[in-house]
Amino acid sequence: MFGDKVDDMPIVQVSIERSDDPEENWAVGKAISKLREEGILVLVGGLTINxxxxxxxxxxxxxxxxxxxxxxxxxxxxxxxxxxxxxxxxxxxxxxxxxxxx
Known part of the structure; x- marks a missing residue:
């Protein structure tokens, strides 16, 4: 999926925000998207069905x-x-x- 680049790629693992406030979760997603733009792989835990x-x-x-x-x-x-x-x-x-x- 990420090819040979993954060996040199910074990786950050985060958990899904516990709050059920959609605006708070949207803000977290927006902040995390900036990491993606910098070439950082963001791994997020959680499932659509939990x-x-x-x-x-x-x-x-x-x-x-x-x-x-x-x-x-x-x-x-x-x-x-x-x-x-x-x-x-x-x-x-x-x-x-x-x-x-x-």
Missing amino acids: NLHDRKHFVEKLASPDVKMFDQAIIVHGCIPIPGLSESCMLSHPTGIVHDYP
Whole structure:
């Protein structure tokens, strides 16, 4: 994925912000994007489906259809090419435990 450059590439590992405040998380992402622009590889921990009690979701063949659909929606909508639209979508997402699990 990164080719031979990875041996010379600075790497930083960070965890996803614990807060469910979308604006706070957006600010963290913006700060991290500056590292990427400097050629630093940023590895972030966390999953789109974070249900450690039902680990079958970690295996694509065993994951339920709603988990697969949610994961695909995250991939598709995370690549919206309209400037500002993806930010407004993410900031308008409801927060809290009821909305965090499919």
